[in-house]
Amino acid sequence: MRRLTVLLLATCLPLTAPLPASAQDAASAATRAAQAELAARLPLDDPRDMANVMRGKIAEIADGVILTKDGKTVWDRRPYAFLAAERAPDTVNPSLWRQARLNAVHGLFEVVPGKIWQIRGYDISVMTIIRGKAGWIVVDPLLSEEAAAAGWKLFADTVEAKSGKLPIKAVIFSHSHSDHFGGVGGIVTPERVKREKIRIIAPHGFSEEATSENVLAGAAMGRRALYMFGSILAPGPTGQVDTGLGPKLSSGTIGYMEPTETVGEGGGTLTIDGLAFEFLDAGGTEAPSEFVFYIPAYKALHSTEVVTHNLHNVLTLRGAQVRDALRWSKVIDATLMKWGGKADVVMASHHWPTWGAGEVSTLLANQRDAYRYVHDRTLFLANRGATLHELADQTPEAPVQGRDFSTRGYYGTVNHDMKATYQRYFGWWDGNPANFNPLPPEASAPKYVALAGGADKLLAAGKAAIAAGEYRWAAELLNKLVFAQPDNQDGRAALASAYDQLGYQAESGAWRNYYLAAAASLRGNAVENISGNGQSRSFVSAIPTGVFFDALATRFDAAKGAAVAGTFQFVLPDSKESVAVVVGGGVEVPRYGVTDAAPTATITLNRATLDDVMLGQAQFPALMQSGAIKIDGDRMAFLSWFALHPPANPRFNVVVP
Template sequence: MRRLTALLLAGSLPFAAIAQDPASEATRTAQAEIAGRLPLNDPRDEANAMRGKLAEIPGGVIQTADGKIVWDRRPYAFLSQAEAPDTVNPSLWRQARLNAVHGLFEVVPDKIWQLRGYDLSVMTIIRGKTGWIVVDPLLSEETAAAGWKLFADTVEAKSGKRPIKAVIFSHSHSDHFGGVGGIVTPEQVKAQKIRIIAPHGFSEEATSENVLAGTAMGRRALYMFGSILTPGPTGQVDTGLGPKLSSGTIGYMEPTESVGEKGGTLTIDGLAFDFLDAGGTEAPSEFVFYIPAYKALHTTEVVTHNLHNILTLRGAQVRDALRWSKVIDAMLLKWGGTAEVALASHHWPTWGAGEVSALLANQRDAYRYVHDRTLFLANRGATLHELADQTAEAPVQGRDFSTRGYYGTLNHDMKATYQRYFGWWDGNPANFNPLPPEQSAPKYVALAGGADKLLAAGKAAVAAGEYRWAAELLNKLVFAEPTNKDARMALASAYDQMGYQAESGAWRNYYLAAAASLRGTAVESLSGNGQSRSFISAIPTAVFFDALAARFDAAKGSAAKGAFQFVLPDSKETVAIVVGGGVEVPRYGVTDPAPTATITMNRATLDDVMLGQAQFPALIQSGAIKIDGDRMAFLSWFALHPPADPRFNVVEP
């Protein structure tokens, strides 16, 4: 990968390492084992990742107008080293180096281009009859704008400026639509009649995801994506799905039209697109499409160059591995042997009709293997943890890197499939209602003969390379004695080695972030994405009030009773909230006959509150919020909705 090495060296900066354990002998042995059985020097992926490169953003640095850096590849210059360090799984190292290639790439000559390496996801630009069709404009407005500028400076500078005629949102995850405001404005969409096309159900899924459980999902995402780690050979190297998350502004625009669940053909700027519904696979709302004129298949996030998550570590609703495999098989039946290039919303394309068909068949088999092996073993009595541990990787995973567990893994995907069918419980009554960790941990310590003996046993397990067992033991001690520094450091050592050995970027990040939290070296001040007004305003009012109800403190509000009527004049909406019995029930579109209090406020004012630009007391005082009826009852009720701490502990009590 000499050519790739030279590319990554350009504009490099020195790397500052986090002080932590080196790779142990057991870890070095594990790394050598996987390196010995995989064809890591197979050049095909590197050739595809480099193919058609036209230009790049110097240093991969993208900033906001006021100078805040939202994307910076310079700290990842360590990836220029071809040989994997012993602190990184060599298969993950290979994937990280491929994901690190950034720039503008020509996919189909003078017809299709991609911007890769400037966000977790990929933006695709397609030439129509009179203008451009943009697919998946990244997560952040700033990265999308920078990518579009690179395209305009490189392609339009030679072929002439053309308007954007359509934007396609392939599915309902924000890293595929959040940057739309960086390439078009709402005013342009309206004035120029730009089509915004999405799969059915997009609006609700895109704006509702993470709202109800956003605090916990966001916290876990910091671990999963390694956002609280410093980049480096002992820190964050990649996510598997892409380099990392950008940290700019997430926006939103409402689709002007949607593709129904039966798919079908649309002509977009004179170009025919054939759509196939893929909702319920990687996202609740998703499609894939084929462009016959260019013989190009866009596989969205259904087929990428890794095994995906059936249940993401940050949390989500469990996905359907069986449907996933069937959708891929439908793609193979419909376009296999015809499509000459497959490109997706992540990673690099695959060229050649035979290669595209093989990619689809192998990916189909991987998801089918996850599903069928789970049920095969579950129906023979294997439980959630047992079935994953006794399953060897799928045969296809040994010969096709695109099916390897760089993001999802066979292990946790099988557990997720088990959960989909059977729930969280393994059927053993001892595990039906166990003591919570804070209560059971001291009892385990006492059973071990005290903290010193348990610590010694944990350290012995670390020394023997039994890191999973060491983590199980030492986690008990940390939960029993969270201030025990020796226990924390020993547990962190176990997590280090498990992180180093992980082939999944998500697993590596989670283990190493856990170790950093225990050591107190996590980069907790790192800022994340900000949601724009366009995104906040698009969240359905009913979803917002459901989220408010989920914040109701039932312990303190068990005696609270009443009905609170919200009237939003600007959006012409009403919501009645009935409170009693320790719960509150929002009734969207309902007017209560005898409310305790009526609160009149614009939905735009509610958006100000959600954006943190206004506070309820000041709004009440200014008259922006009008309260009729029992004002004190409303204020007392509203006080029963404390915000959750977004930095709650994950790896300690």
């Protein structure tokens, strides 16, 4: 999942004048027909996935509720009791409903009797616990420390209460996304790792990727993530039901711990607490730094996030660098060739395991084929002239998706994964010069309204499209009206209605959430005071200093600072680092590890003080007054330059200008 090293926003309030709060639309006749058509062609009553989901369940956290020490909610499954109904309501895609019900099962599960357990349903991700020779090996300790601690307590109270307390001998981070390492502080402390020589094992490149991904673009990614994960929606049949990849994100503290060792590009075998682990490098698939591994003694394959029970994102809706669908398919094929026929069970960092050597091989082959289909169909059509939107729109689901639920688009989709693959090869432009430098939406929208004969006529056309069940066309028309006249309440209401139906029909949890969150924003019904994730000091302290200054450079207001020139030398005594920031021509260039001979000003402060600023526990003006920051040279030049770094707007508009 990528995914989640961003600091999720604490609140999300409407930034434009909202409509009076109003109820969402019911499912239209066109939506009901679309749901019925899908339900008729898919074997939704196939019991095998639910049998695997329930297999080995031995305990659960009461009501699925996890609280912080001061009583704040980290996880609460009680509002999702509506998922107990077997039949999907008309307002939820029946295939997504099936996936949501599978993801809703929570508890402690025994995967390999007496050897491997999983904690599932208490975060978007899954934590795996493996019995070694003398203790426990923990894989992927969830997103937040509170969720991980609660999951570990459930394990200790259930398994250790019978078998006896054993030490944690190792923690494995499967890849560089924070929902797979952020909860490590809920399992072990740095002091304990050092004292007990606990191994922290990760793939090569982990440290840089885990601590820097999303830092530069964190504000925009965080804002879009609220829509993608449905964090501004209330749970319910007309709201958030699932993400497709898992139930939702836990709302706790994201931490970090530096690996004690990494597995190289060549993979290989490591003996961990007496058990042989065979690793295969998977970097450049779902994450830049990732591996999969096999435990021969238990005939157990861990496919991390390379193979899960859905088609994944080649480009996530919240934003990220485009992934490589071709490499993804090849890594899965290599996994199949290496361990297919050997593994009796495959488990992942999301969803539930699959048992049986034949079933494992089938799962791997089908997943491989889904990513290969996305890649090859994109280039087949692109090389015949189809552009980004054309090729995605004319491509049906992959043949394998009709027979294997694990490949369906619950998170990624063939549609947007093909667009991402096109982007990877050809960029954002479709080759048509009319689309090379178009007017921005705010400039073109009034012209479209005028061309339509005025707002009333465009509104009427949009409503006619809704009545005809042409919701994509309705959204395209009404979006022009809303961008031309953001206070046009009738236009906003009609656009929200189109988004409702698109969301109801979506099989992808991410698509559903985005559409319905957009509708809620237009109506002014977005959930306020969202309890988000907070990054711990351990995480912030691990962000490379060079990345911090690169992020600072992205905040430089070039329009106001075009004439500013100088060099500002930063000295960090506690970390023994130095950064020279060269400013001129409307840009600033941080030079990590450089000491300028004649800087405009020298700023001396500890790296720990920078961490305080990033954590929101201190601000530069107060720190300068207190003496925590020492400035030599042209103090006023520094202050003038620093004032040219306004903070990002974490609550910018998404569905209105």
